[in-house]
Amino acid sequence: MANVTETQAPAYVAPRKGLLSRVNSRAVVMTLYLLFLLLPIYWLLNMSLKTNAEILGDFTLWPKDLTLANYATILSDPAWYMGYVNSLTYVVLNTVISLSVALPAAYAFSRYRFLGDKHLFFWLLTNRMAPPAVFALPFFQLYSSVGLFDTHIAVALAHCLFNVPLAVWILEGFMRGVPKEIDETAYIDGYSFGSFFVKIFMPLIASGIGVAAFFCFMFSWVELLLSRTLTTVDAKPIAAIMTRTQGASGIDWGVLAAAGILTIVPGALVIYFVRNYIAKGFALGRV
Template identity: 35%
Template sequence: MAAPVQRRNLVGEAVLLTVICLFCVFPFYWMVTTSLKTQVVALQSPPVWVFTPTLANYWEVLFVDKVGPALVNSIIVAVCTTGLAVLLGTPAAYALARFEFRGKTDLWFWFITNRFVSPVVLAFPVFLISRELGLRDTHLALILMYLTFTLPIVIWICTDQFRSIPRELDEAALLEGASQFRIFRSICLPLAMPGVAVSAILSFIFSWNELLFAYILAPKNAKTAPAMAVTFMEGYDVPYGKIMATSTLIVVPVLIFALLASKHLVRGLTMGAVK
């Protein structure tokens, strides 16, 4: 008697799971297919599902509409800010994991608090300051501002990772006469590589996705790809195919990284409160 009931449950469950998958994936399917449509096909009403695909939109956005340079800007900014965050963040994380000192918890809380601060709070003062310093519309301004979210993420994830490395290793090395820095550099950092990699991937994703700082601080030369996509919406004749081609180019790299770090994305977004 029990078996058929269970089988029916499983079928129901499988259907539900399929619905959930479709719910998540369908917009991406539509994005990619629209990017392969010519403007004439894209503006058919009702929308068509079967058509002859063309790569013309990609060709046009990459080489005519300067999405290519914007993608390069995005890569430069995301890679540099990630590198800088790892460089500055890993020693700090090590110190938080290993040393005892006054004000440690306050410092820790301050790092986490950055997760909550809206970029719109910082964007205008930074806009004014960067104008004064001649940093407006440079990669450097964006790289530095992105540290406000990449550095906390690196520090948080790496602190956790360093804590999981047995202290006995440090103590043995200390007895051998190694300096604290040497212990960090040659013993703990290599062991903490999985955490460093995860935090780097998350930093890259969050920097790559950022719009507000980029939109306000880098209007032209350092314009990143998301800010570029926004400008397509200005004007009367909305080029659907081109917008979706640009969107696809922006989203595909992040999705690949997100799948690579899928287990840790939620941990990153919650700053580790949820394991």
């Protein structure tokens, strides 16, 4: 063959003549797809920077008179910004609880065989898959009867339903990649289980813990049905407050859009750091 060197490259780069059109068609597909993804988000951002008069008055593709008033409304009104505080409170609580119980359990699943391990692992999965709609009413009654209704901890515990199994599965996926010899060597060196786990093992799976934390945070952040059912005033999440923008003069579209944009910010801030693990996290540590 004349072009032996060409075959070193993956199939899609060669032959040379088709290279330009190939790369271009790939770029075109990706551009179109990303455009499709970003256009609705751009539209929300666009609206959040407009006055209500402009939103309803003339149809403009970008804000004619740029205003930050909508954001100022949210950030200065406790009824609004407390929603973010509430959401963040129960989300962080949930992430901490989920991770701290999931870490030892994931270690047990990845290292040991014990009575009923497979059943337990499967049962956890069914809870990750459980429809929140089934649990909404029982949760409401359960947390009302123990006096936790409308508290952050109630929502945090309720979200453990799907986040603990998620964290266990993700962490187990990362832990199985760590060779068992490390554990054995550490025990021979005289480490107790606790000090080995904290000092040696946790740094080894630091990225796994980060990914699990990210996914717990995210799934708790995006969930609304349970958090709305379990709260009325004191722990009401931002997502539920958003449904109340309907005032006497109709819906305040600008503020609604600004509130929506602000809910995207936490995810967007950290997404870059976990970009290579998103598939792994969604696939529960597999892939």
